[in-house]
Amino acid sequence: MKSRFHTVFVLSLLLTCSAFGAAEPGGNGDSIQDMQCGGACHGDASINETSSAILSLSSPETIYVGIPTTLTLTATNLETSSTRLIGLFLLTDTTGHSDTPQDAGWEVLSDANGGAVNYLEQTLTPGQNETSISWVIRASTLGSTTFYAAIHHGGGDSSPFFGTTATGFEVSVEPVPENLPRLAADFTPPTLRTLDSPTELNIQTQFTDSIQFEWKSEDGLISNALVNSTGDNSWITTIPAALQPTTVQWRVILEGEGPEQTTPWFTLAAEESSWEVSENAVYLQAFALLFMIAGIVITLQIRFTSTSTPSKYDETPLILEELALTDAQPPSQELAPPPLPATGLPTDWTKAQWDAYGHDYLAGKYGGGQV
Numbered sequence: 500m501k502s503r504f505h506t507v508f509v510l511s512l513l514l515t516c517s518a519f520g521a522a523e524p525g526g527n528g529d530s531i532q533d534m535q536c537g538g539a540c541h542g543d544a545s546i547n548e549t550s551s552a553i554l555s556l557s558s559p560e561t562i563y564v565g566i567p568t569t570l571t572l573t574a575t576n577l578e579t580s581s582t583r584l585i586g587l588f589l590l591t592d593t594t595g596h597s598d599t600p601q602d603a604g605w606e607v608l609s610d611a612n613g614g615a616v617n618y619l620e621q622t623l624t625p626g627q628n629e630t631s632i633s634w635v636i637r638a639s640t641l642g643s644t645t646f647y648a649a650i651h652h653g654g655g656d657s658s659p660f661f662g663t664t665a666t667g668f669e670v671s672v673e674p675v676p677e678n679l680p681r682l683a684a685d686f687t688p689p690t691l692r693t694l695d696s697p698t699e700l701n702i703q704t705q706f707t708d709s710i711q712f713e714w715k716s717e718d719g720l721i722s723n724a725l726v727n728s729t730g731d732n733s734w735i736t737t738i739p740a741a742l743q744p745t746t747v748q749w750r751v752i753l754e755g756e757g758p759e760q761t762t763p764w765f766t767l768a769a770e771e772s773s774w775e776v777s778e779n780a781v782y783l784q785a786f787a788l789l790f791m792i793a794g795i796v797i798t799l800q801i802r803f804t805s806t807s808t809p810s811k812y813d814e815t816p817l818i819l820e821e822l823a824l825t826d827a828q829p830p831s832q833e834l835a836p837p838p839l840p841a842t843g844l845p846t847d848w849t850k851a852q853w854d855a856y857g858h859d860y861l862a863g864k865y866g867g868g869q870v
Contacts, residue, residue, distance in 0.1 A: 527586070529610070532618035534588060534649050534663070535595035547651075550662030552577050552585075554648040558668075563675045565684045567608055567637045569763040570670075572648045575629040580653030583623040588649040589634050590617070593663055600636055603644050608688055609635040613746045613768025615690050635688075635763045638672040645669045680707040680755035683732070688765040698738040698767065700749075705732055707755045712736045714749040715764075726751075741769035837861055 527536070553575045562568045572587060579585060591605070592598035599617045600607055607615045611632040619632060638644070645667035654660050675681065683703035692698040704710065715721045726736045738747060748764040837857035844853055845860065853860075 527618075527620070529612050529614050529616050529619050531599055531601065531616045532588060533596055533598050534590050534593055534647075536588075536618070536651075547659045547661045548654065550578075550650055550652065550660040552650050552652075552662050554650060554662065554664045556646055556648055556664065556668035558670055562638065562670055562672050563679070563681075564638050564641050564672045565675060566679075566681050566760075567635050567763050567765075569633050570636055570646065571631060571633045573629070573631045574648075574650060577623065577628045577630070577652075578654065579623060582653060583625070583627070584620060585623065585630070585650055585652040586618060586620050587632060588618050588647075589636075590647040590649060590663075591644060593647055593649075598647075600634075600646075604639045605644065606637045606639065607634055608637055609690060609763075609765045611766060613690055613766045633764075635765055641672050641674060643669055643671045676757060678706045678755065678757040680753035680757055680760050681705050682751075682753075682762060689767060692738075692741070692767055692769050694742065694744070694769055694771055695740050697740045700736050700738065701729070702734045702736070702751060703732060704734065704751075704753060706757060707732055707753045709754045710734055711752040711754075712749065713752070714738055714747050716747050717745055738767070744768075744770050 555573050556570060557573070558570045559568055570589065572589065574585070574587065577585065589600060589607075590598045591600055591603035601617075607617055610616055610619055611634070612619050612621075617634070621630060621632065623630060646669075647664050647667050649661070649663045651659065651661045681704065683705055686703045689698075689700070700712075702710070702712075710726055712724045712726045713721055714724060724736045724738065726734050729735050738749065741747070746766055746768045748766050750762045750764050753760045753762070836854040837860075839853065839857075840861075844850065848860075
């Protein structure tokens with residue numbers, strides 16, 4: 500029983516650890532990550548080497564609360580491994596914990612890869628030693644925030660490299676001027692669309708009388724799209740269908756009573772329709788597989804241990820042997836009382852004695868003989 504428990508425990512440990520404990524030198528995928536991932540995702544943090552990359556952040560001079568703005572990271576002097584894969588972080592602290600823009604009250608609305616996360620991966624082209632990526636973010640409160648950037652990648656000998664900006668980049672968030680044309684505070688731009696279907700965008704604004712809509716594909720060519728009003732500060736426009744997985748960027752120019760405003764470029768990625776996979780369903784399937792394997796192991800152990808040497812306290816064979824001997828004996832038969840001699844009962848015999856011992860008398864054991 501103890502060995503079976505150990506087997507089930509080991510299977511459980513393997514299934515539960517496989518998803519969380521593996522290093523992934525081939526990349527982790529875009530996601531929301533603290534800086535500590537940069538020190539450990541590609542390997543043991545204790546063996547990281549310092550990246551030679553030079554990182555710098557930039558943003559518009561004026562940033563208003565509740566209005567999207569662009570924060571751009573430029574990385575130069577890049578030296579990577581043969582995969583040319585790098586991971587770039589936008590952070591608000593360097594403690595390695597609770598240091599994403601969201602932790603500091605900023606919302607990531609759009610990133611350069613068509614998502615809305617602070618960690619992005621990018622594959623450089625051969626010979627490329629610099630890159631630039633942008634995030635569209637929105638502050639929820641007034642005040643100052645210090646941003647940092649970080650990078651991790653492999654090196655020439657496949658060792659993990661990690662680095663951060665030399666100093667923080669401070670931005671100040673100001674109150675919104677009265678009547679400034681702007682996107683609605685609760686408007687969140689989409690980040691994904693499906694292939695082969697035009698994308699209809701519904702845009703909500705504030706203090707806006709008219710808007711112009713511009714979009715550009717990966718070749719950088721800027722196009723305009725017709726915009727129709729669907730109500731007060733509500734607009735609708737359409738981006739042509741994408742025929743293959745790609746990204747487009749779009750922005751709007753807002754006109755109203757206040758100064759004209761131009762939004763940042765929002766990134767919209769096109770991808771094939773896919774089935775949504777529930778994380779809970781995946782875990783349920785994993786545990787079902789665990790129990791099935793455990794059941795098979797226990798069944799095999801029972802089968803192979805059934806032929807083992809019996810215990811000295813097991814009396815089952817002896818009992819079975821006695822039962823077999825008992826079954827082999829014919830059932831006893833009661834003899835009928837013997838016939839009385841012609842002279843009647845022997846002297847001093849009673850009828851009961853004759854019925855019990857008459858056969859012996861007739862056999863000569865008591866001096867008798869044949870009738």
